[in-house]
Structures are given as C-alpha cells and as structure tokens.
Amino acid sequence: MKVTQVSENLWQLTRLGAFNCYLVREVDGLTLVDTGMSGSANSILATAVSLNQPITRITLTHAHGDHAGSFDAVAAQLQDADIVLNARTVQFLVGDLTLLSTEPQDKLRGSFVTCTTPATRQLQSGDCLGSLRVVAAPGHTPDQIAFFDERDGSLIAGDAFQTAGGTAVAGQMRWLFPFPAMATWHKETALQTAYTLRDLNPTRLAVGHGRVLKNPQTAIEKAIREAEKSMKVR
Numbered sequence: 001m002k003v004t005q006v007s008e009n010l011w012q013l014t015r016l017g018a019f020n021c022y023l024v025r026e027v028d029g030l031t032l033v034d035t036g037m038s039g040s041a042n043s044i045l046a047t048a049v050s051l052n053q054p055i056t057r058i059t060l061t062h063a064h065g066d067h068a069g070s071f072d073a074v075a076a077q078l079q080d081a082d083i084v085l086n087a088r089t090v091q092f093l094v095g096d097l098t099l100l101s102t103e104p105q106d107k108l109r110g111s112f113v114t115c116t117t118p119a120t121r122q123l124q125s126g127d128c129l130g131s132l133r134v135v136a137a138p139g140h141t142p143d144q145i146a147f148f149d150e151r152d153g154s155l156i157a158g159d160a161f162q163t164a165g166g167t168a169v170a171g172q173m174r175w176l177f178p179f180p181a182m183a184t185w186h187k188e189t190a191l192q193t194a195y196t197l198r199d200l201n202p203t204r205l206a207v208g209h210g211r212v213l214k215n216p217q218t219a220i221e222k223a224i225r226e227a228e229k230s231m232k233v234r
C-alpha cells in the first residue's frame with residue numbers, strides 16, 4: 001500500500017494504484033475514512049503503526065465494496081475504536097438496498113457489500129466527526145457522505161468526484177478509469193452534490209480514486225461544466 005502524506009493531518013493510502021482510503025490525524029488518534037477493498041486491513045493497520053498513532057474512529061463514505069470491503073476486518077482488530085457511519089450507509093451494509101420514496105428511483109449500480117460490525121454512532125449531514133464536518137453527497141450512491149476538515153479546508157469526497165484518468169463529477173466517464181462512472185446511480189443528483197462540494201471552497205480534493213488535488217477549484221469547475229453539458233444533450 002502506498003502511503004502519501006497530503007497535509008499535516010491527512011494521509012492517503014493507495015492500493016493497486018487507484019483505490020484510496022484516508023487517515024486523518026486528531027488529538028486523540030487517527031480517523032480512518034474508508035477501508036479499501038477486501039484484503040486491505042493489515043496494510044491499513046500497519047500504516048497506523050508506522051505513524052505511531054492509534055486508529056480511534058472508523059467511518060465510510062459509502063457502502064461500495066472498494067470502500068467498505070475491509071470494514072469488518074479492520075473493525076475486528078480495533079475493538080476500542082468508535083464505528084461512526086451515515087445512517088443511510090448502515091441500511092445498505094445490512095443488505096437493505098431499498099430506495100427511499102424521496103430518492104430518484106433509478107437502478108443502483110456498483111457492488112454493495114454487507115457487513116456485520118454495528119455502528120457505535122450514526123451520522124447525519126452537518127454532524128462533526130472530530131474535526132471533520134459531514135456533508136451529504138448523494139448521487140454516486142444514495143448513501144454517500146463527504147468529510148470537510150474545518151482546520152484546513154481539505155475535502156474527502158468519496159466518489160463524488162474522481163481524479164484518476166482526469167477530474168470528473170461522478171457519473172462522467174473517464175475511459176482511463178471508468179469504474180466510478182459505471183458504478184454511479186444518479187448523475188443529476190451527483191451534479192447537485194458537485195455544486196454543494198464546490199461551494200465549500202476546499203483547499204484540497206481527496207477522492208476515492210486518483211491523486212489528491214491541491215487548490216482544486218479550477219479542476220472542479222471544469223468537471224462541473226462538462227457534466228452540465230453532457231446532461232443537456234441527454
């Protein structure tokens with residue numbers, strides 16, 4: 001697993017070149033955001049050991065297998081960690097893929113996994129998890145949330161954007177790395193989320209697939225323009 005320190009408080013952990021999870025430093029330890037595909041647990045835990053800090057909280061951006069695949073395995077080895085999940089993600093993780101009546105009734109895409117580790121705390125949009133503010137970020141999936149670090153403006157956006165193969169709003173195809181687009185549920189909702197995340201004016205954009213962008217405004221605007229254009233022609 002490749003480990004990249006992105007800022008004073010943020011590390012990107014990358015498996016197979018394009019599958020990211022993140023460690024966020026807090027005063028009492030590390031928050032793990034996403035757990036990678038199955039088989040990532042030992043590398044994640046070894047990274048925390050190398051940073052000489054305990055993982056005290058585990059959370060997920062959404063319930064796709066490349067983000068939640070090692071969730072149970074990591075949690076099993078961190079019995080004292082808080083397990084903090086979006087309420088909507090909890091529903092997906094128990095295998096209930098029913099859409100809410102308020103959500104677009106489009107087909108869910110991508111591979112959702114089931115997990116058995118119960119949440120010790122459930123999140124809603126606007127809640128804080130340490131220094132991270134939770135921002136609802138549906139579109140790629142209904143349950144996706146993003147995390148905005150109030151200390152330095154870093155944004156962990158899950159798959160709301162990708163930077164692998166070129167920066168894109170969820171649902172916009174990048175042929176060099178097509179998987180996030182292929183796994184996206186509802187493009188129009190993803191575009192609304194892109195506006196919301198842009199308006200946070202992040203200093204860094206950290207995504208599930210691809211490198212972290214510093215000062216990402218221009219790249220985000222360009223990706224949004226392209227998504228808008230593709231939706232007009234539909």
Ligand SMILES: [Zn+2]
Nearest residue numbers: 064110159183
């Ligand atoms: Zn995903």
